[in-house]
Amino acid sequence: MKLYDSVRAPNPRRVRIFLAEKVLDIPRITVDLGAFEHRKAGFTEINPLQRTPALELDDGTVITESVAICRYIEALHPQPPLFGRTPLEQAQIEMWNRRAELELFVPITHVFRHGHPGMAGHEVPQIPEWSEANRPKAMAGMELLNGALAHTPFVAGQTFSIADITALCAIDFMKPARLAVPEAMVHLRRWHCEVSARPSAAA
Amino acid sequence: MKLYDSVRAPNPRRVRIFLAEKVLDIPRITVDLGAFEHRKAGFTEINPLQRTPALELDDGTVITESVAICRYIEALHPQPPLFGRTPLEQAQIEMWNRRAELELFVPITHVFRHGHPGMAGHEVPQIPEWSEANRPKAMAGMELLNGALAHTPFVAGQTFSIADITALCAIDFMKPARLAVPEAMVHLRRWHCEVSARPSAAA
Numbered sequence: 050m051k052l053y054d055s056v057r058a059p060n061p062r063r064v065r066i067f068l069a070e071k072v073l074d075i076p077r078i079t080v081d082l083g084a085f086e087h088r089k090a091g092f093t094e095i096n097p098l099q100r101t102p103a104l105e106l107d108d109g110t111v112i113t114e115s116v117a118i119c120r121y122i123e124a125l126h127p128q129p130p131l132f133g134r135t136p137l138e139q140a141q142i143e144m145w146n147r148r149a150e151l152e153l154f155v156p157i158t159h160v161f162r163h164g165h166p167g168m169a170g171h172e173v174p175q176i177p178e179w180s181e182a183n184r185p186k187a188m189a190g191m192e193l194l195n196g197a198l199a200h201t202p203f204v205a206g207q208t209f210s211i212a213d214i215t216a217l218c219a220i221d222f223m224k225p226a227r228l229a230v231p232e233a234m235v236h237l238r239r240w241h242c243e244v245s246a247r248p249s250a251a252a
Numbered sequence: 253m254k255l256y257d258s259v260r261a262p263n264p265r266r267v268r269i270f271l272a273e274k275v276l277d278i279p280r281i282t283v284d285l286g287a288f289e290h291r292k293a294g295f296t297e298i299n300p301l302q303r304t305p306a307l308e309l310d311d312g313t314v315i316t317e318s319v320a321i322c323r324y325i326e327a328l329h330p331q332p333p334l335f336g337r338t339p340l341e342q343a344q345i346e347m348w349n350r351r352a353e354l355e356l357f358v359p360i361t362h363v364f365r366h367g368h369p370g371m372a373g374h375e376v377p378q379i380p381e382w383s384e385a386n387r388p389k390a391m392a393g394m395e396l397l398n399g400a401l402a403h404t405p406f407v408a409g410q411t412f413s414i415a416d417i418t419a420l421c422a423i424d425f426m427k428p429a430r431l432a433v434p435e436a437m438v439h440l441r442r443w444h445c446e447v448s449a450r451p452s453a454a455a
Contacts, residue, residue, distance in 0.1 A: 098355075098396070110340070117347035124339030136327030137313070144320035152301075179382045193301070 051076045052118075053095060053103040058082055059154070059218040061102040062252065063115040066214045069249035071126050075104075116146070119211055131211045138206070145197070145205035145212035153190030154219035156183040161226035187228055190219075191237055198236035202243075209244070217244050254279045255321075256298060256306040261285055262357070262421040264305040265455065266318045269417045272452035274329050278307075319349070322414055334414045341409070348400070348408035348415035356393030357422035359386040364429035387431070393422075394437055401439035405446075412447070420447050 052068075054077045055061045068075060080086050080101050087099045096103040096113050104112045104121065112118050123132050133139035162172040164180030194204060194216060204212040220241055223229060230237055244250060255271075257280045258264045271278060283289050283304050290302045299306040299316050307315045307324065315321050326335050336342035365375040367383030397407060397419060408415040423444055426432060433440055447453060 098351075106340075112343050112347055114347045114350045117343045117350060120346050121339055121343035124342060136324055137309075139327060140315050140320045140324035143323050144315055144317045147317045147320060148301075174381070174385055176379065176381050176385060178377070178379050182377055182379060 050107060051078055051105050053078050053080050053092065053101050053105070055080050055082045055087070055101040058101065059158075059222040060100070060115045062221075063211075063214050063218050064102045064104075064118050065252035066217070066249045067119045067122065067131060067211065069252040070129065070131060070209070070214075070247075071122060073122065073126060116211070119214075129209075131209070131214070133205075133210065142205045142210045142212055146210070146215050148190075148193060149204060149212050149216040149219060152193055153187065154215060154222070156186035156190060157219055157222050157226050157228060159183040160187060160228060161222065164227075165225065184228070187223075187226075188231075191230060191234055194240075195234040195237040198240045203240070209247075213240075213244050217241070217250065253310060254281055254308050256281050256283050256295065256304050256308070258283050258285045258290070258304040261304065262361075262425040263303070263318045265424075266414075266417050266421050267305045267307075267321050268455035269420070269452045270322045270325065270334060270414065272455040273332065273334060273412070273417075273450075274325060276325065276329060319414070322417075332412075334412070334417070336408075336413065345408045345413045345415055349413070349418050351393075351396060352407060352415050352419040352422060355396055356390065357418060357425070359389035359393060360422055360425050360429050360431060362386040363390060363431060364425065367430075368428065390426075390429075390431055391434075394433060394440055397443075398437040398440040401443045406443070412450075416443075416447050420444070420453065 052064065052075045054065065056079065080092055082101070086092060087101060093099055095105060095111055098113060100113065102113070102115055102118060104118045106112070112121055120132065123130070133142040160180050160183045162168045162180075163176050163183075169175050197204060201207060203209050204216050220230065230241065232238070255267065255278045257268065259282065283295055285304070289295060290304060296302055298308060298314055301316060303316065305316070305318055305321060307321045309315070315324055323335065326333070336345040363383050363386045365371045366379050366386075372378050400407060404410060406412050406416050407419050423433065433444065435441070
């Protein structure tokens with residue numbers, strides 16, 4: 050098994066943090082996004098969608114999509130469970146992972162890709178108005194998480210889960226997107242300090 | 253248990269089809285999106301995100317996000333499995349469900365919400381340029397599925413899964429978005445005929 054990985058991009062980091070929480074080490078091949086290596090023939094054969102991360106199994110089967118890769122790892126290495134134990138926990142983690150993605154990660158990504166000059170060659174056409182329209186969406190996503198974290202230690206409840214990994218990678222991706230968590234969102238800030246202090250966050 | 257449901261919208265339909273495939277019937281409460289009932293106080297208490305579907309359990313716990321609701325139902329009623337059996341099947345279904353969402357459903361939604369005059373009050377600001385930018389993305393998503401369906405009967409492989417439900421709801425949502433599957437995409441068209449003929453498609 051080997052993982053096609055990239056530095057700085059938030060999606061590969063989701064898988065690296067997931068592996069670190071499981072205390073697993075998988076051989077990694079770095080794909081340089083800045084040099085457009087993901088669009089070259091070699092990697093396109095691995096993932097025709099030209100994106101990292103991608104997990105290649107020993108028989109050549111390739112799994113893409115960060116959450117699909119994490120779910121596969123969870124099935125092989127169930128401890129500690131990061132997708133939940135009971136049906137209700139699993140549903141709530143799925144719900145919060147999707148909220149962290151759809152309400153926070155996606156708007157931040159659009160702010161970045163449609164607003165950052167360095168993304169002009171990656172996002173065609175780049176639409177600055179769409180970048181701006183996503184600022185209030187990102188803010189609403191932060192408010193949603195801040196409200197939840199007023200009542201629970203972690204995004205999806207009492208235990209650390211994949212929803213925390215998604216939210217952490219989203220929040221840290223706000224820096225290149227030139228966004229920041231408002232100081233008034235004390236619960237989101239408390240949570241961010243705590244999850245950033247876990248050894249896995251350095252992955 | 254009861255399901256907050258809406259007619260015509262594609263996400264509630266995903267859950268209805270999922271339930272029909274499981275041959276399950278859950279009491280439903282219809283929320284009228286056209287009358288903005290989802291934004292009124294009564295429903296906002298159920299789901300502060302003001303969207304359908306939402307599943308309310310007997311103890312008052314609410315699960316939102318279509319796929320989270322489906323995953324909860326799958327855990328309680330595993331047969332027939334629509335999220336896969338083995339770790340690899342589960343990962344591949346997760347991957348294809350996400351591809352059907354991210355590469356097809358999402359661009360179609362943006363074409364519709366940012367291009368359709370009737371959506372001007374729902375999507376603020378409405379950005380026609382973003383609608384147009386999503387047409388080629390939707391086409392690329394169709395090509396991705398068409399390519400996969402050249403080799404397999406269903407989106408994620410040999411068996412019907414939640415990835416087929418997501419893709420079916422996305423393709424049928426192309427009609428209000430004023431998009432169509434090109435005639436040359438024969439595999440996608442073959443698959444669409446077949447899944448549309450299943451009794452669940454009427455849900």
